[in-house]
Amino acid sequence: MSNIRVLDESVAAKIAAGEVIERPAGVLKELLENAVDAGATHINIDIDGAGKTLIRVNDNGAGMDKEDLELSVARHSTSKIKNFEDLDSLNTFGFRGEALYSVAAVSKLAISSCVKGGGGNKITVEGGKLISVSPAPGIAGTTVEMRDIFYNTPARLKFLKSDAYERALLLKTVEESALANLNVSYTVRTDGKQVYNLIEPDVLKRAEQILGKEVAGTMFEIKDMAYGFHAFLTPLNKLTSVRDLQFCFINKRPLSSKTLQQAVYKAYQGRPREKHPAFIIYMTMPPSDFDVNIHPQKREVKFLRENAVFSFIMNTVGRKLSSSAVPEELLQTPPPAVLTISGGKTESSYALKEPPEIFSGGPLKQDYGVKDFEEPASYDVPSEITDRNFEKPKSSVPQDKPVWWQGPYRFLGAVHKTFLVFETESGLTLLDQHAARERVLYEKYMREIDKRDLGVQPLMFPVQADMPASNVENLMLWAPWLKTAGFEISQFSARTVLVSTVPNIFRFKEDNLREFIISLGAIAGDPLKSSDTLKKKTVAMLACKKSIKAKEDISAAEAEALMSDLAACEDGMHCPHGRPVMVSISALELAKKLGR
Ligand SMILES: Nc1ncnc2c1ncn2[C@@H]1O[C@H](COP(=O)(O)OP(=O)(O)OP(=O)(O)O)[C@@H](O)[C@H]1O
Numbered sequence: 001m002s003n004i005r006v007l008d009e010s011v012a013a014k015i016a017a018g019e020v021i022e023r024p025a026g027v028l029k030e031l032l033e034n035a036v037d038a039g040a041t042h043i044n045i046d047i048d049g050a051g052k053t054l055i056r057v058n059d060n061g062a063g064m065d066k067e068d069l070e071l072s073v074a075r076h077s078t079s080k081i082k083n084f085e086d087l088d089s090l091n092t093f094g095f096r097g098e099a100l101y102s103v104a105a106v107s108k109l110a111i112s113s114c115v116k117g118g119g120g121n122k123i124t125v126e127g128g129k130l131i132s133v134s135p136a137p138g139i140a141g142t143t144v145e146m147r148d149i150f151y152n153t154p155a156r157l158k159f160l161k162s163d164a165y166e167r168a169l170l171l172k173t174v175e176e177s178a179l180a181n182l183n184v185s186y187t188v189r190t191d192g193k194q195v196y197n198l199i200e201p202d203v204l205k206r207a208e209q210i211l212g213k214e215v216a217g218t219m220f221e222i223k224d225m226a227y228g229f230h231a232f233l234t235p236l237n238k239l240t241s242v243r244d245l246q247f248c249f250i251n252k253r254p255l256s257s258k259t260l261q262q263a264v265y266k267a268y269q270g271r272p273r274e275k276h277p278a279f280i281i282y283m284t285m286p287p288s289d290f291d292v293n294i295h296p297q298k299r300e301v302k303f304l305r306e307n308a309v310f311s312f313i314m315n316t317v318g319r320k321l322s323s324s325a326v327p328e329e330l331l332q333t334p335p336p337a338v339l340t341i342s343g344g345k346t347e348s349s350y351a352l353k354e355p356p357e358i359f360s361g362g363p364l365k366q367d368y369g370v371k372d373f374e375e376p377a378s379y380d381v382p383s384e385i386t387d388r389n390f391e392k393p394k395s396s397v398p399q400d401k402p403v404w405w406q407g408p409y410r411f412l413g414a415v416h417k418t419f420l421v422f423e424t425e426s427g428l429t430l431l432d433q434h435a436a437r438e439r440v441l442y443e444k445y446m447r448e449i450d451k452r453d454l455g456v457q458p459l460m461f462p463v464q465a466d467m468p469a470s471n472v473e474n475l476m477l478w479a480p481w482l483k484t485a486g487f488e489i490s491q492f493s494a495r496t497v498l499v500s501t502v503p504n505i506f507r508f509k510e511d512n513l514r515e516f517i518i519s520l521g522a523i524a525g526d527p528l529k530s531s532d533t534l535k536k537k538t539v540a541m542l543a544c545k546k547s548i549k550a551k552e553d554i555s556a557a558e559a560e561a562l563m564s565d566l567a568a569c570e571d572g573m574h575c576p577h578g579r580p581v582m583v584s585i586s587a588l589e590l591a592k593k594l595g596r
């Protein structure tokens, strides 16, 4: 007996559907594409139960007559391709004629449709089987109503994530579609509540509603004939701390391309670390110049001439960036300072600018427990570094010294108000002041959360943070936990949250606090298996990064205290992001370098 069996049609349909439809957002994407393809200028979207209960898409497009309506749910039924040659010249979104068929296979589907001047019809389909055909109101356009997704494939249902997560993906799908099709207006309701009403055809106005004023308000525009390139990007001094405000549309279709993204980043060379451009890029090109069918969900794009596209984008964006006025301090690395050392204090010969990442904080003094330490000791700069004339500082020496400890450390001065220079018995140690403080702060914060010993400071005016509705959904999932970590947030509108408390340990400038919350919104979007530890680490790391770093001169006592605080840390060698905090050079190495 043969082992090979031909699968019956309904089983095959369910398998095929899995390729196209992984989750509610996949359904919505297909339905929106169809509505846009049908020439709709207005689309109403209703989402109930995070799309698991209902997704309804109503459009005012061309509609279908009775015959087309019945055909639309059949496999390989498409009005968009008639023969093989069409494949190359196809300008509409889809060509597989598989979307509605796939949705129908795994849900309960009702479609009503009506062409202009014709009569309306409605079909209902369950698990791929046509159940009924009946007359419907004669309103031109189409309404597709999908209920109970995966009701007949419970295994797939189990793979779906929390409602908030699925809803965030659904909203992201709408956000992309709305930025791709500016001539189409969109209204979106989730569980009956309006989330978006996008009627502005102007790209920046629409972007303001989706990305927030903060980001969209600063974007500049580039237009170029080649590839129909039309782009909006944030300038170098207004980069965002999240990576997901990046949209790319080719022939109005939301796609992602590694080549394109890398080219943009290359143009932003010299940007501060961990800062990202937000961008909306539109391109048009003949369908034969790129391939989007390499992925069942039609997302990644490969260009026929990847190199040409790469250099074009890098050069076009790069030129515009270098011609636009960017504050000098963002582009220049500070010139070397001439140090004069006296009594452990450092004075540079001119006011130095700190690197962009760390100078965002004002000249706010961080209460680093200075009062607990001895007066700064006064030292002479040794004429020669030898064991003999190395004076031992009086600063505290930790009880359990970590492996890296080479103390006692004698503070000599600071370079660029950033690097602290210490003399040790074996040579020289340079400490990254800000990274070290970040580490100490980070561990202190983690301990305070653990001990439920966190001081919290209410803000006089709650800080407002705008972000895409999809990110708000994700962030609000964290709200109860964030409260235990000292940040109280509440949802103000579909796209805005308010922060009303911060932990005492941190000092934020308003902008930095806002950035911190926005970053969290974006990170929460990751399918994060959020154990408490992971949440704590993420928040602590981000908060440390965003909190204000002191910029003032540091005294010898403070510098040495910082060193011993670091020694008390679990990992004093690295900042919370894993970068090294210090480098040591032995006297021997120095002697070798200087040919002694
Ligand atoms: N909202 C709509 N308005 C008018 N016609 C529609 C609509 N949705 C679907 N159709 C018709 O049904 C056909 C089948 O749709 P379906 O999404 O399954 O395939 P497709 O869009 O042609 O290709 P793809 O599988 O790539 O999406 C379409 O070609 C179109 O003719």
Ligand SMILES: [Mg+2]
Residues within 6 Å of the ligand: 030, 033, 034, 094, 099, 100
């Ligand atoms: Mg389609």
